Amino acid sequence: MTNNNPIGLFDSGVGGTSIWREIHNLMPNENTIYLADSKNAPYGLRPKEEIVALSMKNTEFLLDMGCKIIVVACNTATTNAIKELRSKYDVPFIGIEPAIKPAANNSATQTIGILATKGTLSSELFNKAVEIYQHTKIVEQVGHGLVELIESGQMDAPEMDTLLRSYLNPMIAANIDYLVLGCSHYPYLIPKIKKIIPEQVKIIDSGEAVARQTQHILREKVGLASNRKGSAVFYTNSDQKVLSSLLNNEYQVIKKDF
Template sequence: MINNNPIGLFDSGIGGTSIWSAIHELLPNEDTIYLADSKNAPYGQKSKEEIIELSIKNTEFLLDQDCKIIVVACNTATTNAIKELRAKYDIPFIGIEPAIKPAAIHSQKHVIGILATQGTLNSELFHQTAEKFQDTKIIEQIGHGLVPLIENGALYSPEMDKLLHAYLEPMIAANIDYLVLGCSHYPYLIPQIKKILPKDIKIIDSGEAVARQTKNVLQEKVGLHSENHLAKTVFYTNSNPKVLSEILENKYPVTVKDF
C-alpha cells in the first residue's frame, strides 16, 4: 500500500526531534512535518485541559498539511491528551510514554528511576502503567527546570549540571539499575547524565520503540511512501528558531510560523 502523504509530529518544543531522528533513520523515504510549540513550552506545568487544547491545535495544523499519521512526540501530551485526540479524529496517532515496561522487566535489582515532567508523572496513564509492576520500586523524579534550559540552548550550562546532580544522586543512592527518560527533551541530556551515573546503570528512552510502532501502523493501516524517494522534512516553530536549528545541527531550514 502506497501513501505519499507526510508523517506529522508535534511536541511542546524541540525535544521531539529526538523522536523525529529515530523515525527518519528507520523510515528514510518518508516525508515529515515537525511542529515545535516552543511558545507554550513546557507542557509539564500546565493543566490537563490546557494540554488537550494545545494538542488539538497542533493536530489541526498538521491535518491541514495532509499528514497521514500523527506522532505525539511529547510524553506529557501523550499521557494527558492522546485518548481525546483518538476519539476526536479519524487518523492514527502514535504516542510516546515512559519506557517503564522494558526497564522493569530487565531490572535485576527491581529498582528503577524515572525522570519526567510533572504532567507525565501525575497522569492517569502513567499510574496505570506503573501499577502493572508491583514488584518493582519506581523512584520518580520531576525534572523541574530541565525543559526550559534545553529550550533556551543551555544544555551544557552550570545550572543544568546542578539540577541533574540534584535529581540523579538520590536515585543512585536508592540503588537503581535502570533510568527511564520520560520526556522527549531528555535524550539530549544523555552525555551529561552518563557523567553522573555509574556505568552499570542503563538509560532507556522511547525513540526507537516509537519509530518501530510508527512503521508498523503505516505498513498495516496507512501505507508507506513509494521507494527511492528523497524525503523532505519541514520544521515549524512558533518561537525563536535558533535553538531548534542548532539541535538539528543547522542541517535543515526552520520555518517560523504563528500557530
C-alpha cells in the same frame, strides 16, 4: 500500498526532534513535518484541559498540511491527551510513554528511576502503568527546569549539571539499575547523565520503539512512501536558533504563529 503524504509530529518544543530523528533514520523515504510549540513549553506544568487544547491545535495544524499519521512526540501530551485526540480525529496517532516495562522486567535490583515532567508523572495513564509493577520500586523524579534550559539553548549551562546531579544522586543512592527518560527533551542530556550515573545503570528512552510502531501502523493501515528520499520541514512559534542548532542547521526551520 503507497502513500507519500507526510508523517506529522508535534511536541511542546524542540525535544521531540529526538523522536523525529529515530523515525527519519528508520524510514528515510518518508516526508515529515515537525511542529515545535515552544511558545507554550513546557506542557508538563499545565493543567490537563490546557494540554488537550494545545494538542488539538497542533493536530489540526498538521492535518491541514495533509499528514497521514500523527506522532505525539511528547510524553506529557500523550499521557494527558491521546485518548481525546483518538476519539476526535480520524487519523492514526502514535504516542510516547515512559518505557517502564523493559526497565521493570529487566531490573536485577528491582529498582528503577524515572525522570519525567510533572504532567507525565501525575497523569492517569502513567499511574495505571506503574500499578502493574507492584514488585518494582520506582523512584520518580520531576525534572524541574530541564526543559526550560534546553528550550532556551542553555543545555551546557552550569545550572544544567547542578540540576541533573540533584535529581540523579538520590536515584543512585536508591540502587537503581535502569533510568527511564520520560520526556522527549531528555535524550539530548544523555551525554551529561552518563557522566553522573554509574556505568552499570542502563538508560532507556522511547524513541526507537516509537519509530518501529509508526512504521508498523503505516505498513498495516496507511501506506509507506515510495522509494525516494523524503523531505523534512520544521515549524516553530518561537526562536528558530535552538531548533536549527539541534538539527545541526541541516534542515529548513520556519517560524510561524499557531
